[in-house]
Amino acid sequence: MKLRFVCILLIAGLLVAFGSDAAKKPPAGLPPVRCLMMGMGPHKDDTMTEVLKVVKEKYPTVAITATENLEDLRIENLKKYQVLLMVQMKVEDGNPPDFVKEGVLQFLKEGGGLVVTHFAVANVQNWRDSIDLYGAMWVSGKSTHGPYHQFRVDMKDEAHPIVQGVRPFTTNDELYFNLLMRPDLHVIMTGYEERFGHTVAEPLLATHYVHNARCVYFALGHDAQSCKTPEFVQILVQSIEWAACRR
16 A cells, blocks of 8 residues: 555656746747737847847747738737737827727737837837736836946756756846836846945846736846847747747
């Protein structure tokens, strides 16, 4: 009886171990994740050009369609995709038209995933509900950043599937701080900033949920140089996969 009980425990342990390992790997044999990317860059339209090239050449698990046309954010078009990647929306006064707000929210309600990068959280300051979807928001007069500089990126949750295979690295970027953030963000990655004699760990990668849809806030990606690091592209791709429930 004891031997049988031990065997059951061993089998259960193996199942948990293999199941846990399998959950970290994208399922094999599936078509690429269909991802719509809004905006080509936060300040210059070619910021993401090289990223798209690398993704196409090295990451067959995702297929990114780039657009700057707000009409593509109508729910009728969003239904073609599994994940929405927000880089920049060119909107007046930081307030998208209602059809954009309704389209993005409906997309998430229907199970689509969302990945938001760097400037996107500062680009729609007058869309007050965007923090609930994006996870973070730039607030004029409160949020800021230091000079563009090199800093170290560290893992707060190194076991998370989005950062599988990624080790701490250095990058050249803008490090945002004093953003308004959802209190339930699960922080995965941080960047350390020395400020007034003390060190502050700023969230650089975090996840949250909207109507059970998986959402990612990825704070890096200021310019083409910031996006050149292999880690940036890998994290971006794995964020898209996670948002699509492929990780």
